[in-house]
Amino acid sequence: MPELADLRAAFVEGMSRAATFVAVATTDGEGGRAGVTVSSLTSVSADGEHPSLLVCINRQSPAATAILQNRAFCANLLAEDQQEIANLFAGRSATDRAERFDRVDWAAGDIGQPLLAGATASFECRLATALLWETHHVIIGRVNMVRLSGSGSALLYGQRAYRRAIHLDVK
Ligand SMILES: Cc1cc2nc3c(=O)[nH]c(=O)nc-3n(C[C@H](O)[C@H](O)[C@H](O)COP(=O)(O)O)c2cc1C
Numbered sequence: 001m002p003e004l005a006d007l008r009a010a011f012v013e014g015m016s017r018a019a020t021f022v023a024v025a026t027t028d029g030e031g032g033r034a035g036v037t038v039s040s041l042t043s044v045s046a047d048g049e050h051p052s053l054l055v056c057i058n059r060q061s062p063a064a065t066a067i068l069q070n071r072a073f074c075a076n077l078l079a080e081d082q083q084e085i086a087n088l089f090a091g092r093s094a095t096d097r098a099e100r101f102d103r104v105d106w107a108a109g110d111i112g113q114p115l116l117a118g119a120t121a122s123f124e125c126r127l128a129t130a131l132l133w134e135t136h137h138v139i140i141g142r143v144n145m146v147r148l149s150g151s152g153s154a155l156l157y158g159q160r161a162y163r164r165a166i167h168l169d170v171k
Contacts, residue, residue, distance in 0.1 A: 019158030019165075024076045024089045025055050025139075026106070026114035031069025033101060033114065036061050037090035039157050041075050050142040053123060057137050062097065064137045071127040073141060074113035078155040079120040080164045086155060110145050120154050122147045 020039040027034055040056035053075060057064040067073045078086055087093050088100055095103055105117035109124035116122065125141025132138075156163040 016159055019156045019163060022078045022082075022086045022155045022157050022162070023055070024078065024085060024116060024119075025057065025063060025067065025073050026076060026116065027063060027067045027070045027073040028108065028112055028114055029066075029070030029072060031066040032062075034063040034066040034097070035089045035100060035114065036063035037086050038075075041077065044140060048142075050144070051123075052128060052140055052142055053125065054138060054140045056133075057139060059132060059135060059137055064139070067127065067139060068130060068137065072111050072113050073125055073127065073139070074109060074115055075123045075125065075141070076114075076116040076119040077121040077123075078116075079118055079149065079151050080153045080155045082116075082118060082155055083162050085116065085118075086157075086162070109147070115147055118149060119147075120149050120151055 021041060023038050023041040024035050025038050036057060038055050038057060042054050044052040044054050055075060085104055088095055088103055106114045109115045111124060113124045123143050124145045125143050128140045128142045130137050130139045153164060156165055
């Protein structure tokens with residue numbers, strides 16, 4: 001059995017090898033307007049009463065608190081040219097949290113959640129349920145509407161860098 005510190009480091013390294021898509025979970029309402037960059041966006045089911053998805057957000061993120069209060073959010077799957085937006089909502093630029101939405105084009109969806117312009121797909125959701133697991137809220141949304149952009153190429157993140165998917169020829 002490895003030491004706990006080694007286990008954590010091995011876990012982080014192992015997970016860094018999974019190329020994931022990059023999304024910004026946004027929310028608006030009485031709990032405030034907020035957004036956070038996530039790689040934890042996952043499809044749960046296309047075949048329930050509504051399609052559903054989940055995101056895992058650190059409990060210390062103001063965006064998680066706002067999503068839980070607003071009971072709605074939008075998962076904006078970023079396009080491959082949207083690295084700056086990923087950095088903006090990950091706190092990697094000098095912009096204050098309150099000013100992040102001034103730096104991007106966005107519009108409210110059918111239930112008032114911020115849809116980011118240029119996202120390859122935006123999934124506007126009502127909060128279905130949430131579970132606090134140690135450090136993170138596992139947040140499940142029922143998809144209310146989907147907006148697709150012209151570009152199907154999503155921004156990826158893997159091995160600690162932004163990436164794009166390339167087609168592999170069959171050998
Ligand atoms: C590519 C990428 C993926 C991330 N994925 C997640 C995630 O799934 N969940 C999460 O809580 N934070 C994730 N983060 C970290 C948050 O974006 C970041 O810690 C947070 O936004 C801090 O900024 P803020 O507290 O100023 O909002 C990710 C960051 C990056 C750059």
